[in-house]
Amino acid sequence: MPAPRMRWLLLPLALLLSSGVRAEDADDIPTVGRPADLPFSEASGDFRVWADAQPTTLEAQKPITLTLHVEARDDVHRPPRRIDLRALPSFQDRFTFEEIDGGERRPGPRNWEFVYRLHPKSEAVASVPGIPFVFYNPKIEYPRKGFQVAYTDPIRLTVAPPVAYVVPVVGPEVLFSCATGPSVTAAQGRWPAPGPWTIGTLASAPPLLCLAWYLGWRRWRPDAARLARQRRSLAARRALQALHAAGRLPPIQRAARAAVVTADYLRSRFDAPAEEPTPAEAADCLARAGCSAALAEQAAALFRDCDAARFAPLEKEKGRAGEREKGRRGEGEKDLPAEAARFILAVEAESWSASRS
Numbered sequence: 001m002p003a004p005r006m007r008w009l010l011l012p013l014a015l016l017l018s019s020g021v022r023a024e025d026a027d028d029i030p031t032v033g034r035p036a037d038l039p040f041s042e043a044s045g046d047f048r049v050w051a052d053a054q055p056t057t058l059e060a061q062k063p064i065t066l067t068l069h070v071e072a073r074d075d076v077h078r079p080p081r082r083i084d085l086r087a088l089p090s091f092q093d094r095f096t097f098e099e100i101d102g103g104e105r106r107p108g109p110r111n112w113e114f115v116y117r118l119h120p121k122s123e124a125v126a127s128v129p130g131i132p133f134v135f136y137n138p139k140i141e142y143p144r145k146g147f148q149v150a151y152t153d154p155i156r157l158t159v160a161p162p163v164a165y166v167v168p169v170v171g172p173e174v175l176f177s178c179a180t181g182p183s184v185t186a187a188q189g190r191w192p193a194p195g196p197w198t199i200g201t202l203a204s205a206p207p208l209l210c211l212a213w214y215l216g217w218r219r220w221r222p223d224a225a226r227l228a229r230q231r232r233s234l235a236a237r238r239a240l241q242a243l244h245a246a247g248r249l250p251p252i253q254r255a256a257r258a259a260v261v262t263a264d265y266l267r268s269r270f271d272a273p274a275e276e277p278t279p280a281e282a283a284d285c286l287a288r289a290g291c292s293a294a295l296a297e298q299a300a301a302l303f304r305d306c307d308a309a310r311f312a313p314l315e316k317e318k319g320r321a322g323e324r325e326k327g328r329r330g331e332g333e334k335d336l337p338a339e340a341a342r343f344i345l346a347v348e349a350e351s352w353s354a355s356r357s
Contacts, residue, residue, distance in 0.1 A: 029078065029136045033147050039087045043080035043135040046073040051152035053128050059160050060125075063098060064118045068131055068152065072110040077138060082114045083131070090129040095119060120159045128155040235268035236348050243337040243344075255309035258336040262302060265344055279303040286347075295346060302343050306336055 029044055053066045070080050082104055085091045098117035105113040118128070130151040140146045194202075239261050246257040259276060266272040266282065270289040277285060279300040286296040 030146070033145075035134055035147060035149065038132050038134050038149065039083050040134045041070075041080040041083055042078060043070075043076075044078035044138060045076040045135065046137050046139070047071065047080065047133065047135050047150065048073060049131070049133040049150045049152055051128070051131055051155065053155045053157075056155065057158040057160075058120070060121070060123050060162050061119050064095075064120070064128070064157070066116040066118055066128060066155075068114040068116070068133070070112040070114070070133065074139075076110070078136075080112055080133075080135065083133070085116060085118075085131070088129075088132070091118075094121060094125045094129075096121060120157065123159045123161045125157060125159050127157050130154050233348070235265055236344055239265040239344050240341055243341045246337045247335075252310055255306045255336045258340040259303060259306035259310070261337075262299075262306075262340045262343065266299075269347065277303065279307070291347065291350060295343075295350060298343055298346065302336075302339055305334055305339065309334075309336060 029042075034040055047070055049068065049070050051066060051068050053064050055064065058064065068083070085095075086097055095118040098119065100115065100117045103115045105115070107113060130153060133150045133152070135148055135150070136146050137148050138146065140148075242261045243258060246254050246261070249257060262282075263272070263276045266277065266285055267274065270285055272285045273281070282303050283296040283300040286299050287293070
């Protein structure tokens with residue numbers, strides 16, 4: 001191959017080597033040489049920046065829309081990212097920051113816009129400081145010189161004090177007038193004591209209110225004694241209904257029903273034991289409940305008659321079925337359900353007399 005042609009083929013390689021940057025390292029950003037006191041934009045290329053703000057005349061604590069414009073002058077190896085202005089003391093001391101949506105825009109393929117919302121802290125803020133834009137230029141030969149800082153121009157501001165809005169106070173004229181004269185400092189007379197009727201009314205009002213409340217409470221919420229009487233009266237009514245229905249049963253079943261119903265009545269009336277009591281236990285239960293001795297003896301006699309009717313051996317029968325039935329009933333057989341009903345009525349009558357007295 002001729003020598004001139006070889007020189008033309010080796011020329012691009014010589015230019016790349018003379019630049020001091022390898023093609024595969026063009027997009028790499030070194031860590032050495034980055035400014036430690038400024039935020040890095042992560043941009044790689046050659047850029048120019050400027051900024052504008054709206055409005056420039058405003059009141060303190062009112063918002064300013066600050067826009068940072070970035071334009072690429074050459075090939076872009078890495079695009080810029082939004083700078084956090086809160087990391088700059090010059091901004092942190094003068095402004096408060098408001099979060100906004102859509103803070104990054106791309107007006108063109110080589111242009112970026114970053115929007116910020118700032119609030120001046122006081123009327124002493126006179127300008128928006130210049131924004132330091134740190135980027136890496138891979139075309140510069142030495143890495144320590146490759147990091148560049150481009151500043152925007154400061155923007156002058158006119159910040160006025162906040163407007164104080166006076167709210168008028170509306171009211172009667174007497175509220176806004178001040179009393180004057182000797183009557184203001186004159187000694188006031190003693191407060192007259194209330195009369196006997198006033199004292200009597202005030203003294204009797206709390207007891208009367210308490211009495212009214214108690215009567216209402218007794219009407220709507222009966223006490224335990226009244227509830228117990230209602231419960232016992234209900235137990236007596238149920239027992240009498242069950243004994244009345246037992247009149248159509250055979251003799252032995254009538255005696256058993258009378259004993260069971262009377263035992264249930266004593267259990268509801270005097271909290272007797274759960275099992276069916278013996279004649280002696282029934283008399284003892286009534287005696288402990290404060291009933292008379294005659295009533296206790298009547299209870300014992302009732303349970304003895306019920307036991308005799310249920311458990312006495314039947315006479316041996318020989319003959320017809322009619323004679324067997326006659327021997328089972330007997331000539332002088334007692335009506336035990338009726339006896340039990342009379343006993344329950346006697347208990348209720350004696351308890352009612354005791355409660356009335």
